[in-house]
Amino acid sequence: MCIALTFASCNKTEPANIEPEATTTQTEETLKPSETQKISIVGMKFTPNVIEAKSGDTLIFTNNDIVAHNVTQLPGKKWASPLLQPGESWTFVPTQSDSLFCSIHPTMKGYINLQ
Structure with a gap:
């Protein structure tokens, strides 16, 4: 009888330890918030x-910069900022990768690589 009790206590199952951190980390990696990026127009x-x-x-x-600029989609001008005087900002949420330029100073070019 003693052997049976010892054997029964060895087979006793304990609740599994669940690590909530693993689930939280995975969720944080999956649901990264959008970011704000700052682009300077200077020189x-x-x-x-x-x-x-x-x-x-x-x-x-x-x-x-010391002169006015704008930010315009290239080549079709599908979107554009207003004229930005020195010190002014414009906020934009891109929906696709696009080339951009300043239509006042066409040698000023850039590219938005949307991943």
Whole structure:
């Protein structure tokens, strides 16, 4: 009888330990929030001139130059910022990869790479 009791206690099952951290980490990686990226317009350039963005990211273009600029989709001009005076900003949420330029200074070019 003693052997049977010892054997029965060895087979006793305990509830499994569930690690909630593993589920939380996976969820955080899957549901990353959109980001805000700042693009400076200075020295007759977009900095950075290649913008790596994800769907839902917000881009803020700020004119830190001494003259007015704009941000315009190239080549079809499907979207464009208003004229940005020095110190002004424009916020944009891209929906696709696009080339861009300043229509006032066409040598100023950039690219939004939407991943």
